Amino acid sequence: MKVTATAIDDVMVIERTVLSEDSPAGRSSLTPRLDRQDHTGSTAPAPAEERLRSIPQAHPERKGVGMKVTSTAIPGVMVIEPKVFGDARGFFFESFNQKAFNEATGLDVNFVQDNHSRSAKGVLRGLHYQLQQPQGKLVRVVRGAVFDVAVDIRKSSATFGQWVGVELTEENHKQLWVPAGFAHGFLVLSEFADFLYKTTDYYAPAHERCIAWDDPGIGIEWPDLGIAPALSGKDQQGKYMAEADVFSDL
DSSP, X not given: OEEEEOSSTTXXXXXXXXXXXXXXXXXXXXXXXXXXXXXXXXXXXXXXXXSSOOOOTTSOEEEETTEEEEEOSSTTOEEEEEOOEEXXXXXXXXXXOHXXXXXXXXXXXXXXXXXXXXXXXXXEXXXXXXXXXXXOEEEEEEESEXXXXXXXXXXXXXXXXXXXXXXXXXXXXXEEEEOTXXXXXXXXXXXXXXXXXXXXXXXXXXXXXXXXXXXXXXXXXXXXXSSOOBOOHHHHTOBOGGGSOOBSOO
């Protein structure tokens, strides 16, 4: 980052370095994947409500200060909906409040890094995880819409190899909590999407791994946009879960 002092002491302008996907330390290229095709075929796109993997009604909803938390089909993965205050001028909501988050989720986590990516329609990022320094992620969209996916890759888990998918949009303000021990990815549904996420550990490229987005053993039901997903060079090299390094002690 670049930090520039202003005319007032202690007030500073901070400029972050924007990295490209296939640079040594970053991610953002739109390179299309050519070696595999979407296993969903060429069926018509499903309505938005059908793109969500079902969340059983038996799972509880919890209400904390300024937010609602809904459990998903995989224990530990949660959908978080902040309380939005809106009127003719626009809206306001707390996108994150540590005390409210802890109270509503029952978690006690410390976030150390915030990330922001912008992607065009059809870009698919993932499925990413760090084998060491595993990251819990709190993700949301502030522009556009994505189909966001978490895959349980904890070998000792009863839900190992299962996935949950949720549509996150700038209109619904939903957030998804993805615990450490999961692979994460998303597909952009809108013309562009700005995707924000908080992480519980720092980015560690030496420990980064990628599982193939179209692994038939996982069987993620990605929305069909009528175009081949655009992937980075790294993500094109993603392994099937049966061949990948996964978590054995989480």
